[in-house]
Amino acid sequence: MFGYLIKRLITTIPVVLMVMVCVFAFVHMLPGDPARLVAGPEATSEDVDAVRRSLGLDRPLPEQFVHYVSRVAQGDFGMSLKTRRTVAEEIGARLMPTVWLTVFAMLWATVIGLLIGVISAVKRGRWQDYTGMIVAVSGISFPPFWLGLLLISLFSVHLGWLPTGGYGTWQHFVMPSFTLGVGVAAVMARFTRSAFIEIAREDYVRTARAKGVPERRVIWKHSLRNALIPIITMVGLQFGFLLGGSIVVESVFSWPGVGRLLVDSVNYRDYPVIQALILLFSLQFIFINLLVDVLYVFANPEIRYK
Amino acid sequence: MTTTVLVEPAEQMRKPLAEFWRRFRRQKVALVALAFLVLLVGVAALAPWVAPYDPAAPDYNAVLQGPSAAHWAGTDTYGRDIFSRIIWGARISLAVGFLSVTLGALGGVSLGIIAGYYGGLVDSAVMRLCDLLLAFPGILLAIAVIAVLGPGITNVIYAVAIFSIPVFARLARGTTLQLKRTVYVDAARAIGVSNTTIMLRHILPGTLPNVIVYFSMRIGTSILTAAALSFIGLGAQPPSPEWGAMLADGRTYMGVADHLTLFPGLAIFLTVLGFNLFGDGLRDALDPKLRSS
Numbered sequence: 001m002f003g004y005l006i007k008r009l010i011t012t013i014p015v016v017l018m019v020m021v022c023v024f025a026f027v028h029m030l031p032g033d034p035a036r037l038v039a040g041p042e043a044t045s046e047d048v049d050a051v052r053r054s055l056g057l058d059r060p061l062p063e064q065f066v067h068y069v070s071r072v073a074q075g076d077f078g079m080s081l082k083t084r085r086t087v088a089e090e091i092g093a094r095l096m097p098t099v100w101l102t103v104f105a106m107l108w109a110t111v112i113g114l115l116i117g118v119i120s121a122v123k124r125g126r127w128q129d130y131t132g133m134i135v136a137v138s139g140i141s142f143p144p145f146w147l148g149l150l151l152i153s154l155f156s157v158h159l160g161w162l163p164t165g166g167y168g169t170w171q172h173f174v175m176p177s178f179t180l181g182v183g184v185a186a187v188m189a190r191f192t193r194s195a196f197i198e199i200a201r202e203d204y205v206r207t208a209r210a211k212g213v214p215e216r217r218v219i220w221k222h223s224l225r226n227a228l229i230p231i232i233t234m235v236g237l238q239f240g241f242l243l244g245g246s247i248v249v250e251s252v253f254s255w256p257g258v259g260r261l262l263v264d265s266v267n268y269r270d271y272p273v274i275q276a277l278i279l280l281f282s283l284q285f286i287f288i289n290l291l292v293d294v295l296y297v298f299a300n301p302e303i304r305y306k
Numbered sequence: 307m308t309t310t311v312l313v314e315p316a317e318q319m320r321k322p323l324a325e326f327w328r329r330f331r332r333q334k335v336a337l338v339a340l341a342f343l344v345l346l347v348g349v350a351a352l353a354p355w356v357a358p359y360d361p362a363a364p365d366y367n368a369v370l371q372g373p374s375a376a377h378w379a380g381t382d383t384y385g386r387d388i389f390s391r392i393i394w395g396a397r398i399s400l401a402v403g404f405l406s407v408t409l410g411a412l413g414g415v416s417l418g419i420i421a422g423y424y425g426g427l428v429d430s431a432v433m434r435l436c437d438l439l440l441a442f443p444g445i446l447l448a449i450a451v452i453a454v455l456g457p458g459i460t461n462v463i464y465a466v467a468i469f470s471i472p473v474f475a476r477l478a479r480g481t482t483l484q485l486k487r488t489v490y491v492d493a494a495r496a497i498g499v500s501n502t503t504i505m506l507r508h509i510l511p512g513t514l515p516n517v518i519v520y521f522s523m524r525i526g527t528s529i530l531t532a533a534a535l536s537f538i539g540l541g542a543q544p545p546s547p548e549w550g551a552m553l554a555d556g557r558t559y560m561g562v563a564d565h566l567t568l569f570p571g572l573a574i575f576l577t578v579l580g581f582n583l584f585g586d587g588l589r590d591a592l593d594p595k596l597r598s599s
């Protein structure tokens with residue numbers, strides 16, 4: 001088992017390196033001279049040259065890349081062109097709101113998605129199943145930014161129950177985490193349903209029923225435990241979806257997170273911030289996939305005992 | 307005494323397309339979705355004749371009006387007819403959806419077939435590239451592409467196409483690995499058919515059922531992503547009647563004129579729902595694994 005984990009850890013290294021190469025190359029693919037971008041529009045050509053030398057942009061590319069990796073390893077992502085503060089400061093201030101938003105969305109979406117999926121599978125072909133699956137396919141098709149606007153219109157503008165946006169109290173969390181989680185809950189419901197139906201055909205489920213295990217126990221113990229393995233994988237995949245979704249949802253609710261920072265930075269062409277955020281999002285995504293594989297090993301005895 | 311024996315035509319005697327249609331037809335929901343999509347494509351194609359007003363023509367005597375007999379979905383801040391704008395916007399959304407998924411599928415399927423067919427180093431290289439593309443959450447990749455190319459609807463097409471490539475590549479590679487071991491591919495190779503011909507004539511058709519199912523499902527996602535990009539200001543720019551951009555426009559008037567955000571959002575929702583339901587139906591009709599259930 002440890003062998004497997006170590007192997008999995010080693011295979012992650014080239015992916016991380018490739019991601020870093022891409023993110024590094026990103027600045028060199030931009031139209032125009034990065035030194036001029038950093039120096040600002042009013043800079044003279046001497047200023048631009050000075051900036052180029054100070055950033056090491058006059059060095060050969062491989063040397064620049066090594067320099068970039070060592071800077072990133074020290075947490076140095078450069079300066080924001082917009083605020084002239086360090087990128088690490090900019091991101092640091094916005095990281096936790098996004099983390100909390102994603103975690104809350106993931107929690108409720110997983111629980112509700114599982115419930116709907118199990119009920120649909122158990123009541124297969126009956127009205128509970130149809131209702132569940134209609135809700136699920138609508139949830140997948142619902143534009144999150146539109147859902148957000150509808151919620152704001154109803155609960156903030158017309159009823160005045162919840163704040164339209166911002167961050168602070170638990171009321172601020174209700175609408176954004178709901179909006180962010182709907183798509184995931186829908187995917188989880190559909191996935192759980194099909195995983196459950198598949199497992200209901202297995203011999204051990206039939207055996208359990210045959211020896212008189214109560215139906216409730218067959219569902220929650222024998223079926224759910226085995227369905228958990230593919231479900232864990234799905235939760236991991238959905239985290240990537242949530243990270244992407246947070247970019248849009250944060251824009252709707254003026255959430256002070258990294259997603260909105262990314263959109264603002266793209267609009268302002270604040271390249272150091274964009275570069276750092278793309279790296280951050282990707283590394284998070286890779287790390288979560290790694291974590292999923294580790295959990296997978298614990299959930300699946302076949303791998304555990306090998 | 308004579309007995310008449312009714313001979314049912316055996317199932318495998320039906321032509322594949324007829325057989326597919328017979329299975330698809332049974333799914334009422336998918337059929338309704340298909341009808342809606344046909345209607346939508348028709349309306350989008352005939353926009354200049356179907357739309358009651360010019361989508362760009364302002365009317366300062368009818369600003370921010372709610373839905374009425376004259377303006378079914380009301381008017382916006384410039385007095386433009388929202389219903390007409392939605393009809394014109396359907397052209398943009400459908401075009402972006404079809405073009406981006408077509409580009410992604412072309413790239414992905416070619417890469418997948420080549421990787422699966424040649425195997426070895428080519429295979430590893432292509433699959434690592436896919437791993438890398440999948441290492442970025444989809445919309446992030448799209449935003450990075452837009453940060454390089456600049457905002458605009460054409461760049462949205464490229465951006466959304468790129469994140470479809472790895473999924474199609476994996477799909478096509480999987481089928482290719484199965485097909486290249488079949489007798490007819492062996493036979494073709496034995497009589498000296500070139501690799502290119504084998505891939506195009508003998509393997510490509512085999513990958514199509516899966517690709518078609520995925521294609522239809524992907525269009526919904528792509529339309530949604532493109533609208534999201536326009537909504538956050540990185541896609542279509544005003545005054546374009548793109549649905550996501552219309553929503554972004556309307557959010558300022560929430561509580562004053564809710565119809566500005568209601569109808570464009572409904573258009574996105576119904577279109578994406580249509581493609582998803584149609585895709586579900588296609589999958590159930592084409593996937594042999596699900597046929598028995």
